[in-house]
Amino acid sequence: MQVTLQTLVGGLSLGAIYALIAVGFSVVYRTMGLVNFAHADVAMIGAYACSTFYLTSHLPFVAAILISIVVTGAIGLVIERVLRPLENKDFDLMLIGTIGFGTVLQAAATLIWGTTGRAMPSPITSGPLDILGIRIRTYDLMVIAVTAATVVLLTLFLQRTKPGAAMQAVAMDHEAATAVGIHVGRSNALAFAIGAGIAALAGSLAGPMLYVDATLGGALGVKGFAAAMLGGFGSIPGAVVGGLAIGVLDSYAGDHFQGYSVLVTFLVFTAAIMIRPTGIFGERTVSRA
C-alpha cells in the first residue's frame, strides 16, 4: 500500500509538469489548429534561462521564472512572426517550420550553455512532509499548486477577456473573425507568446526536479504531447487530466514492468487513443487542414 501511494505521489508531481507542457500545446492548437513542435524546446530554453538567472545572477527563484517567461514569450513571438506568411495557407510547411525551430533552439542552447548541463538546487530547503510513511516533497506541492493556478488563470483569460474571446473566435472561424475586425495575426501571436510563456514556466519548474540540458525538451516533449493527445488536443482541462494520467501511468508502469515501462506506457496510450481518437475531452472545433 505504501509503495502504491508513494508511486502515485511521484507520478502526480511529474504529471503536473507534463500537464503544463500539454496546456501550452493546447493553447496554440486551439487558436491556430497548429501543433507547435518547437514547444518542448522552448521549455528547455526557459529552464536554461531560469537556471542562469537563479544560479548565476542569484535572483530569487520566482523572479528568475518571470524573466525566463518574458524571454521565451519573445521567442514565441519570433516563431509566429516567421511562420505568419504561411498561416491558413500551407499547413505542412508550418509544421515543418516548427520542427526546424526546435532543432535551432537545441543547437542554440548547446552554443550558449555548452554541452554539460546544470543541476538546479531546489529553492525550497525544507524537508519532505511525512504523512503515514508517504513522503511528499514540499516543492512538488508547490509545482502542483502553480499548475492549478496557471490553468485557472488561463481559463479565465480565455472566457472572460476580450483578447481571450478573440482567440476563441479565431479558432472557430478565422475568416468571420477577420470580418468583425479581429486581427488574426495578432491573436495568433498572442497564443504563441502565451504558449511559450507556459512552456518556460513548465521548464523552470522541472529544473530542480530533473537536470537541465539541451535534451530536456525531448524528455518533456514526448510525454507532454502524449498528455495533450490523451486529454484531447486543444482542450485545457483535457491537457491537465492527460498530463496527470501520463505521469501516474508512467510511474506505475515503471514499478510493474521495470525496464519495459516505456513500451507499456505507450501501449496503454495507443489503446486509449484507438478507443477515443479525439481524446478524453476532445471535440472537433478546430479543423483547418
Added chain:
Amino acid sequence: MRARTRHTLTVPAVALGVLLAATACSAPGDSSSDDAGDSGPIKLAVVDAQSGQLASLGDWEAKGAKLAVKEWNKKGGIDGRKIELTVFDDQGDPTTGTNIARKLDSGNYVAMIGTAESAVTVAMAPILKQAEIPNITSGQATALVDVKSPFLFLNGPTSTTYDSTLADYLVTTKQYKKIALISNNGSYGKGEHDAFTAALGKAGITPVADQVVTTDQKDFSASLSRIRQAKPDAIFIGSEEVEAGLIVKQARDLGITVPFAGAAPQGTPVFIETAGAANADGTIVSSPYLSNEISDASRAFAAAYKAEYGKDAELHGAKAYDGTNIVLTALKNSGVAKGQKLADEIRATKYQGLLGDFAYDETGVGIFKTTIGIIKDGKLSAAQ
C-alpha cells in the same frame, strides 16, 4: 477542407531516396585507400557524444585527448609529422556512430579515440575491424570484450574489475549483508548489473532488491519505495551520471539514509551536483582514478588541464589522455604503422598512465585494478 498538394510528399521522398543512395555507395571496409597518406599530418579521430544526454562525457573525453595531442605536437610530433585530431559527434547514438566509422575509413584516419558509450563502440567495432582502424574506447561494458575484435582496446578496466572490487569492499571490508540494486536497462546499466550481481554471487550474497529502470525515467518513487522496504545496508547504482544523481536525490527525499555504491559515474562532479553534495555524501565509488592528487603524474596532468581549459580534470579526461598517449606511443615505436601492425604495437605497448600501468592482454583490456573512494563534502577521496 483543403486538398493537400502533392509536392509536400514528393520532396521528402526524393530527399530520402538521395540519402539512401548516398549511404549505399560507401561500402563498409573499403580498404583500398589504406596505402595513402604516408606524409603530411597523422590523422587521429575522437568520436564521442558532443550533443545529447551524454554530451558532458564526450566533452571531457575530447578535452583529455586534445591535451595529449597538443603535448606531442609541442615536442615536434612523430617522425617530424604533426598529429591532427578531429572530433566527431556521435550524439550517443549507435546509428550515427556506424556512419562515422565509415567516414573514418574513407578519411584515412590511423586510429580512433572513444567512444565513451559502450553501445556505440560495439556498433562501430565490426566496421573498424574490417577497415583495420585500431580503436581505444573509454567504454567499460563487458560486451566490448565479447566483440573479440583485435582492433578494439579499452583505456580502463571493464565493469567486472570495477564491480568485483566494489563487491569485495562492501561484503568483506564493510561486512554489509543486505545489498540492494537499482540499474538502468541501457548497455552500461545492464553490464554493471550483471557484473555486480556476479561479483556478489561469488561472495555468496543475493541482493535483497533488484530494481531495473529505463534510461530516460524521471520518477523512481516505486523502485526506491520497494528498496526502502527491503531495508538494505547499501544500494548499488548501475547507471550514468545524471540518472544516478536523480535516483540518489529522490532516495534521500524518501527517507533512505544508507550509502549508495557505484562505479566511475558516481565519482563525477555531474553526479554530485545532480544529487546534491549533501545527498551524495558517503557514496562508495570504485574507480581507477579517484582524484587528481594520486601521483605526481596526475598532478601534472591536472595542472596542464586546468591551464588549458580552466576547469578541473576528472576521470574521463584522464582516461582519454591515457588512451591517446598509448596510441601515440605505439605510432612512434612502430614508425607510424597502420592497421594490423599498429594494433599489434598497441598490444605490445607497456605504458605507465594516470590510471596505472597498462599492459594489454589478447582481449584488449590493459588495466585490471580500481581503488575504492568515498565521497565526502562533495569530493572523492580514497577510503580509509
